[in-house]
Amino acid sequence: MSGRLYVVGLGPADERWLTLEAQQALAEAQDVIGYEPYVARVPLREGQTRLASDNRVEIDRAREALARTQSGRVVAVVSGGDPGVFAMAAAVFEAVEAGAPEWRSLDIRVIPGVSAMQAAAARLGAPLGHDFCAISLSDNLKPWDVIEKRLEHAARGDFVMALYNPASRARPTRIADAFALLRRFLPGETFVGLAKSVGREKEAFILTQLDRVDPAQVDMATLVIIGARGTKRIARDDARDWVYTSRKAG
């Protein structure tokens, strides 16, 4: 008998963004597999096996999960945010495609979740309120010139942008390069929001604009939002401004 593989989105922080479907999958799983900080967020359940690994080994982790599922286990691969957005789901299907033909018959269910850009946007107001792009600045798997091309088209199309993976130890200048590129296509007063550690104790926001943003303020736990022409700030006396993108064209 073969088992079942859940690819579960935990949302960006604590359990407040867990869906009912995700809770049920985690309760049913015999094995929980994922990057260590995500596995640590799954409520302990007696008899459940927990396999925590490093962030770099996504494909190995996917293969391990698929092999266990094939052997009859109910497995949950856990991701922060939404597993379908720059997270484990694509790695699982990549492993299926390259793997044993029997894996194509497995019962695989992706459980969507709230992604980091959505939690960040909710805190700021509604900056993703109209057409937007989500772009990963990680050049581990794609060349930097592909990222540059996408940033350029997102800017020329007047999209709001949510930039994931804006910094890494390997390429600390990544976000500075992206800001420099965007300044060639967008006005200096374009809204830039830095959302740091959303939903966690260290949560912090910086509201600024393209010609003033300091790339040094962007770290690995930052989600960067670039506004479109229709993105507006609502000034407030006693609190952080609200930011939203008009449903009309900028």
Next chain:
Amino acid sequence: MSGRLYVVGLGPADERWLTLEAQQALAEAQDVIGYEPYVARVPLREGQTRLASDNRVEIDRAREALARTQSGRVVAVVSGGDPGVFAMAAAVFEAVEAGAPEWRSLDIRVIPGVSAMQAAAARLGAPLGHDFCAISLSDNLKPWDVIEKRLEHAARGDFVMALYNPASRARPTRIADAFALLRRFLPGETFVGLAKSVGREKEAFILTQLDRVDPAQVDMATLVIIGARGTKRIARDDARDWVYTSRKAG
């Protein structure tokens, strides 16, 4: 004493995609306001006022919610999906900006949710697994040439696309026009997925490609996904193919 306004995402269908935070907000609300089918999805609670309205009056609904909050009520404006993605949150902040100065001091909390594209993607595999755009084809508030420009840049940037509001009674040819435009920039074999009524009883999926898709199969409850060069189909003998977008460049 002023109240509190929750702008709550219910997810795309039944309660399986409700987050804990959304459940808490709905339990706390004295007044629930929204488009009728969404209000109908909120569990009944004794003493809670329910104000259901037509889909067209988003700004009126937002103003009503803000006025009630100002008067001291705890109000939930409910949206399908994520209120921050083509839904009520932008309308609320638009109303704040244009409204009474006191509204800027209100306690407004946006509660993110799973958006239709995420639920559709989860069912198909991981088609949004890499850089993607979300575009509304509604030309109620923006001119069609802005939409055309965005589709063109999304295509030239090799983004996966999630197309919201692909059809309406007022403009039934909208999606046909969009497909025709995309065919000028993308190969005929580009993946197209039609996800209909995701999570509901009538749920259905059509997996096809750009030179074969039939616009007549797209209705108001359809979410359209256009693949990028890196989007792949995994053939399966006994079930619907899986679709995912490679994390590498196409």
